[in-house]
């Protein structure tokens with residue numbers, strides 16, 4: 447069975463066609479600048495040369511039309527016709543409290559995704575546009591929604607309720623939701639597989655460290671706490687996002703700088719994090735180079751990032767009593783040996799020890815970085831959200 451995975455952003459669209467017999471990627475690509483001048487698709491069919499398709503794409507429907515053309519193209523396509531695409535899995539950012547699992551998309555599901563747009567006004571609307579465009583182009587193909595928030599719906603109330611008047615939870619559903627759920631779920635399951643253990647017997651902390659970053663406590667396969675909150679702005683300091691700060695800072699700055707809500711929101715989401723601290727870049731590669739060249743604020747930004755990750759790991763150790771596995775994933779987690787080392791430094795008291803010779807130079811591969819088999823297994827596991835979406839889609843469509 448072939449499954450098309452779609453991840454629709456406001457002006458971009460990522461896709462992957464996966465043959466589930468053997469979980470092989472047949473084709474994948476990225477559409478950029480939808481609705482903007484200079485739209486293009488970078489399309490890769492496995493075993494063939496990359497094709498770049500530059501054509502105006504006024505909306506997501508046109509972009510998807512061109513993606514489907516590329517996927518079935520006689521020369522550079524992966525399959526012969528659209529009939530060979532058996533189902534579509536859509537990544538949806540916010541499922542609110544309505545979805546603790548992936549679901550087959552029907553009218554009721556669409557209504558609930560639309561309702562949850564209020565909680566993710568930047569993300570859910572493009573996701574919905576992607577589903578509608580797919581429905582128009584492939585009306586008979588079953589579609590599945592896989593939510594970034596679903597994995598965290600097992601978090602207990604004492605970890606998801608904020609200490610503000612309870613009525614705001616009741617009235618507006620203000621609570622911790624958590625994000626990157628598909629990634630945390632994938633790497634925690636994969637960790638158990640690699641170690642040959644039943645996930646039910648493991649306490650795992652997963653560190654998804656990329657442009658957006660979050661840490662999750664996974665007890666017996668269930669998320670029990672995570673660092674992101676009501677929105678993906680919470681928790682760690684990130685590339686450009688502030689993460690947790692004293693909430694009183696916000697009205698204070700608004701008053702001093704005469705900022706509107708939009709301006710302060712923009713400052714916290716786009717101008718903060720390691721970019722804000724360093725004044726140089728949101729990219730950890732740039733910061734690591736600047737630090738080596740003696741830039742003090744680049745070093746400070748990296749130290750602050752590492753400290754915050756460390757604090758979450760320790761907090762989750764306290765919640766779960768012990769950590770059997772610590773997983774690093776996403777751009778920074780998979781690629782930066784120095785950041786992994788920095789985070790683990792000082793956590794020996796929790797049984798977390800990275801062997802330098804196992805960690806140095808490790809990039810984008812699955813690897814155990816710790817030697818002591820009786821202590822915490824520290825691992826790098828490249829995330830694969832697309833595969834997770836394809837697996838959920840296959841399971842739901844097969845059981846219809």
Ligand code: AMP
Pocket residue numbers: 655656657658685728729730731734776777778781782
């Ligand atoms: P992601 O959002 O998972 O794609 O992660 C993107 C981020 O990963 C980039 O902005 C970089 O900060 C970081 N990154 C990627 N490669 C490296 C590397 N070799 N060393 C350090 N950071 C990296």
